[in-house]
Amino acid sequence: MQPNAEYEIRNLKTDDLDQYNSLLRYAFQITEQELSTCGWRNDEIKQSKFPILERADVLGCFDHETLVSQVAVYPLKMNVYGAVYPIGFVTSVCTYPEYSGQGIMKKLMRQSLGHMRQRQQALALLFPYSIPLYRKMGWEIISNKITYSVKDRQIPTRASAPGYVRRVSWENEDFRNLHTQFAAATHGCLFRNALAWEEYWRWDEDDTVVAMYRDANGKPSGYMVYLIKDDIMHIKEMISLTQEAHEGLWEYIRAHDSMIDEVRGSSYSSEPIAFELEDGDIRETIRPYIMGRIVDVEHFFSKYHCDPTEEDTTIAFEVEDGFLPWNNKTFTVHFHEGKCRLTDRQTHHRVRLSIATLTTLLLGYKTAAKLASLQRITASRESITMLDNILLHEIPYISDYI
Numbered sequence: 001m002q003p004n005a006e007y008e009i010r011n012l013k014t015d016d017l018d019q020y021n022s023l024l025r026y027a028f029q030i031t032e033q034e035l036s037t038c039g040w041r042n043d044e045i046k047q048s049k050f051p052i053l054e055r056a057d058v059l060g061c062f063d064h065e066t067l068v069s070q071v072a073v074y075p076l077k078m079n080v081y082g083a084v085y086p087i088g089f090v091t092s093v094c095t096y097p098e099y100s101g102q103g104i105m106k107k108l109m110r111q112s113l114g115h116m117r118q119r120q121q122a123l124a125l126l127f128p129y130s131i132p133l134y135r136k137m138g139w140e141i142i143s144n145k146i147t148y149s150v151k152d153r154q155i156p157t158r159a160s161a162p163g164y165v166r167r168v169s170w171e172n173e174d175f176r177n178l179h180t181q182f183a184a185a186t187h188g189c190l191f192r193n194a195l196a197w198e199e200y201w202r203w204d205e206d207d208t209v210v211a212m213y214r215d216a217n218g219k220p221s222g223y224m225v226y227l228i229k230d231d232i233m234h235i236k237e238m239i240s241l242t243q244e245a246h247e248g249l250w251e252y253i254r255a256h257d258s259m260i261d262e263v264r265g266s267s268y269s270s271e272p273i274a275f276e277l278e279d280g281d282i283r284e285t286i287r288p289y290i291m292g293r294i295v296d297v298e299h300f301f302s303k304y305h306c307d308p309t310e311e312d313t314t315i316a317f318e319v320e321d322g323f324l325p326w327n328n329k330t331f332t333v334h335f336h337e338g339k340c341r342l343t344d345r346q347t348h349h350r351v352r353l354s355i356a357t358l359t360t361l362l363l364g365y366k367t368a369a370k371l372a373s374l375q376r377i378t379a380s381r382e383s384i385t386m387l388d389n390i391l392l393h394e395i396p397y398i399s400d401y402i
Helices: 014-027 032-037 042-048 050-055 104-118 131-135 173-185 194-201 243-254 297-303 355-362 368-373 381-390
Strands: 007-011 057-063 066-080 083-095 123-126 144-151 164-168 209-214 220-229 232-240 262-267 283-288 291-294 313-320 330-336 339-342 350-354
Touching (some): 007 104, 014 066, 014 083, 050 066, 057 083, 057 104, 066 104, 066 123, 066 173, 066 194, 083 104, 083 297, 164 243, 173 232, 209 243, 232 243, 291 355, 297 339, 313 355, 313 381, 350 355, 355 368
Parallel strands (some): 083 123, 313 350
Antiparallel strands (some): 007 057, 057 066, 066 083, 123 291, 144 262, 164 209, 209 220, 220 232, 313 330, 330 339
C-alpha cells in the first residue's frame, strides 16, 4: 500500500484506548482463550491499560481516525555502574500488516527517541522481536537471559542458614523495598516504579507466591517469586543481598522436594548456576535478552562512571549515528578519578565506532578488545588497551520485561 499524505503522528489519549488495545491484541495474537487462562477478561485488560496512556509516552500513527501503528515508552530509572539514569523502556511496538513497509515505525521510533532526549533520558531499552531490524536503527544487545532446569535430586543440600523464610503478599512493603535495595547495588538493574510493578504482575496467575528470607535478626535480605504447577516449581525471580540469603532460599526450595520433580527458572546475571550446584549436570540455555541504545551521547557521558584507580585518560570517540544526527560527531572525553567530562583537549587516542557499538561497550556487554576483533571498533592497539583499562566491565543485570 502506498503511503498516505494524510497520516498523522500524535500522542495517544485515553479516548484512543480501545484502538490501542485492539492493535496490541492483533499484533501479538492475544486470544480470548489465553486471557481466560491467565484469569483476565477483556474489559479488565482495557482498564489495566489506562495508566499506560496516562503515565507513559505513547505515540501513534493514524490513517484518518484509525490507529495503524504505535510505540510506547515507559519512564524508568536504571543503575549504570552506580549512577542512576532516567531511561525510556520502549514497548508495544506494532503496526497493522497492511501498513508495514512504509517507514511508519522508523518515524515513530525517531520521534520517540527525540522525546526521550527532551526528557533527559539518555538511554533507551527494549525487548526485540527482530535483532537485525533494531540494529539498523542503532540498537545493540546489552544483556543475557539464562534459563535453567534442575531435577529434584540436584537441588542443593547445604547446612541450615541461620535465618528463615516466610511467604508474604504481593503488596508486602519489605518485598518491594528489597528489590529497590538490590537495584541500587546491581549494575543494569531497573528501579521499579508503580507502572513497572503493574507490568511485573500483569500476566501472573493467582497462585503465584512471594517467599522472603530474613536473617537471624529478622532483616529481609532475599526473596523469590514462584509458581508450582504440574509438579514443577517455576521461579520467576530470585534475588538476594547476601550469600546467606541465597543459600536460605535454595534451602526453602529443597523443602518442596516432596511436591515437585523439577525446578525451572531464569537468571539475568550472565553467570551460569551449574558451578554453584554439587551436581552441576543441569541444562542451561543462554540467549540475548535486552537491547539498548544511547539516546544522547553527551548527556550519557556526563553521568558515566569509570575506573577510579586508573590514570587520567583522554579519548576521542568518533561516533557514527545515521538515525539521530545530534550523536553523529566526535566526542572527546576526559576520564578522571572515576568520572567523565567532555573536553576540548587534544589527544592522539581516537576510537571510531557506531552508536550501537558504543552502547554495548559503555554498558559492559563487550570489551573494546572483543569489539575490535569483530571489526566493530577502529583504533590503535594502544587506544584499545587504554579504553579497556579505564572502563568498568560488568554485563548488565536486566530482568524486567515491560
